[in-house]
Amino acid sequence: MSPQPQFTLYGAGSSAVMKVVLMLEELHLSYRFEHVKIFRGEQFSPAFQALNPNGRVPVLVDHGTNRTVFESGAILIYLAEEFGEFLPDKGEERYEVLQWLMLEVSGIGPTFGQHLHFTRFEPNVSDYARERYTSQAIRLMDVVEQRLQERKYLCDEQYSIADMAAFAWLGRLEVFKLPHEGRKNIVRWCKDIAARPATERMEQLARQIRDEATANRSQAGEDDMDRLFGRGEFLRRS
Ligand SMILES: N[C@@H](CCC(=O)N[C@@H](CS)C(=O)NCC(=O)O)C(=O)O
CATH class of the missing domain: 3.40.30.10 (Glutaredoxin)
Known part of the structure; x- marks a missing residue:
């Protein structure tokens, strides 16, 4: 057994x-x-x-x-x-990971969720809601794109729970019908994470x-x- x-x-x-x-x-x-x-x-x-x-x-x-x-x-x-x-136990590095994790939990996740709701489930109820959440999702993607410009992962060389949380959404841009064009750092970071066993x-x-x-x-x-x-x-x- x-x-x-x-x-x-x-x-x-x-x-x-x-x-x-x-x-x-x-x-x-x-x-x-x-x-x-x-x-x-x-x-x-x-x-x-x-x-x-x-x-x-x-x-x-x-x-x-x-x-x-x-x-x-x-x-x-x-x-x-x-x-x-996947989370440093103290100091500045710990709070770096926690703040990027919180950005996903309070920002990326809920915004992508509402974007999905107003584009896939209820695309016709409100142009304002659909456009607002899509625009905010793209804005958040650009925050991540910028962060990854000079970093391998969200918190430098260390793959962390902040990357896992953000990847769960940003690794599915096709599904969410969000644009990755011009966001080469997100594409590179997603490829790296996707290749992990x-x-x-x-x-x-x-x-x-x-x-x-x-x-x-x-x-x-x-x-x-x-x-x-x-x-x-x-x-x-x-
Ligand atoms: N803030 C929560 C969000 C969880 C969440 O929204 N889960 C959805 C995933 S499908 C759910 O359970 N939905 C069921 C419902 O809306 O009744 C978390 O990160 O755990």
Whole structure:
């Protein structure tokens, strides 16, 4: 009988989840991937909300320490500290990594998410929203492009959790239909990260989970989509 993996990662095929998969793979950790079918509303179940009251993936359960962690940024920091890799343990270098990680968590992730919502899921509801989020996503790409001008990675020579987090979005510019033309540093950095064996393993898992998610989405009814997007009868006004 093979031993129980140390971790369970509750996730879907999204960038917020795949940045954690990248880290687990970089650290060669054993984990079980539990696909939470968000198009079918599994994130709203009481069992899942007991793990994350915010009802979002990823959530990581560490069976070794008996700890449950939600929010992708917190999970990356948790793993980095537990295993002493990909985040310097003190000083200026640590805060360099943390500030670029926070830029992804609070800026790149949410902005790319809204860009995707208003271009793919609801392209016709608001020109203003669509153009605003696309423009802000491109602006953030240019912040990264500039940062990478004289650096191999976001924080110099050290590949870190900040790179993993940003790559989860910037490594998929074609999918988001965002332009990489003229952004040669992002292209070079993405190529470097994509060539890492851990990234290849992450991409393999991502393909499998995204295929499953596409199948789930095709079975989702209007009600499921309304609940996912918090609209229709799920819209909150007060
Ligand atoms: N800030 C969160 C964002 C997580 C997030 O938005 N996850 C999406 C990924 S698909 C989700 O769970 N969506 C389900 C929903 O919106 O109900 C993180 O970085 O962990």
